[in-house]
Amino acid sequence: MSSEPIDKITLNEALDIFSNSVDALLIVDGNADKYNSLVRKGFFEDFIDESGSYHALIEKLWFHFGDTQDSITKDYKVFLPIFGEFSGKYSKRLKVVLNEETHIIQMTVYPIKEKELYLFLLDDLDDKENIEETLTSKKVNTIQSTYLFSMYFDIVRDTTNSICISEISDETVNSPIKYSDWRMMIVNMIWPDDQALFLEKTDPEYLKTHFTPGQTSSFDCLMQNLEGNYIWVKLIFCRAETNYDDDYRFVFMVQDIHENVAELMSTLKKYEDLASKDPLTSVYNHGRISTELYNALDKTQKMGRKACIIMLDIDYFKHVNDDYGHSVGDITLIHFAETVKAVIKDKNAVLGRWGGEEFVVVNYDDDIEAAGELAELLRSTIEKEPFNRVGHLTCSIGVTDIRPDDSFKTAFDRMDKAVYQAKGNGRNRVVVR
Secondary structure, eight states, rough: TSSSGGOOOOHHHHHHHHHOOSSSEEEETTTTTTTEEEETTTTHHHOOOOOOOOOHHHHHHBBOOSSSSSSSGGGGGGGHHHHHSSSOOOOEEEEEEEETEEEEEEEEEEEEETTTTTEEEEEOOOOOHHHHHHHHHHHHHHHHTTTEEEEEEETTEEEEEEEEEEEEEEEHBOOOOOOHHHHHHHGGOGGGGHHHHHHHOHHHHHHHHHOTTOEEEEEEEEEEOSSSSSSEEEEEEEOOSSSOOOEEEEEEEEEEHHHHHHHHHHHHHHHHHHHOOOOTTOOOOOHHHHHHHHHHHHHHHHHOEEEEEEEETTTTTTHHHHHHHHHHHHHHHHHHHHHHHHTTSSSSSEEEEEEETTEEEEEEOOOOOHHHHHHHHHHHHHHEEEEGEEEEOOOOEEEEOOOOOHHHHHHHHHHHHHHHHHHHHTSSOEOOO
């Protein structure tokens, strides 16, 4: 038949060519969530069942990740029905994976007159087209890599259109979903602590009163990605600039800022450590352990939470510096702090260097008796610990609990006096006041 002039080829012959050429032909009933395969050849014999759920078919075709067939998180599957509705002829290319082999599929959809009845034509493209499509997709993905979602919406008409979930497809989808319904669907993807802010910022009345034509605003929050992991995103709103003041149409975009925020938080953490830690021993410095003492007072007085404070003063530490030098003294202080940290590691307690050879432990949730036992364990552990060139050290320890009527000064003075009493009674002992 190929040698025949084209004006001699009949419609039936053309349909026969088509039926022999197409790789898959499906009839779909969207309302009933069903499809039936009329033709399945080659790759499609394994990829598509003879019949099944239409939503499951849509998910298999393009609700998955990049070069795998891994499914997206279940929360985002609420968009499946939207992607399965077509108001006119539609064509796109899809990347799917079967048995670790990537296939580029040409999909064409023909709506039938009855509501949500469609013909799906699917063809597995050859290797050359596959390579070209992959390169094109990489370019598109590079451009869209930071924008996970975009949408156009009208809060007066309560409509949405041009929805694009770029991790799934670079194509936009015009759907009948209402903006008010979309808000309540998407809020489930927002971190629970940020949901109230999201609902406030996306409320139609808020958008009306806070945006002038052309104005853009954004806020950052944690949001689930398609894998179900929470990432930092920037939610961007821009009111369309039109000639009609009562026209409230907006562009909404979700930008992936997770790497930048993670890097910023890491940097802030480093600076926080520099501001909070003693540079020699790496435990809390004087200012930070003072803050912890104030916090313990506040929690005791407002919440009735138990808290005790313990001060350790190394006995005769001046002799260490005089006999061995300050470098050995520094090594000894580091060793001392590490020994104390090891003893309190299973307690709800924090350690700070008060100054020189004095250290303070803030011990939460223990009463005075338990804090005294912890102090005695600290004393005996330090007494037994070998400190390299210095040999053995001892320390004098003062303990007190924080009381409802305490101020910072009264609690600290009581602990300080306990230390001086321990030193006055011969050192290497614990005094509880």
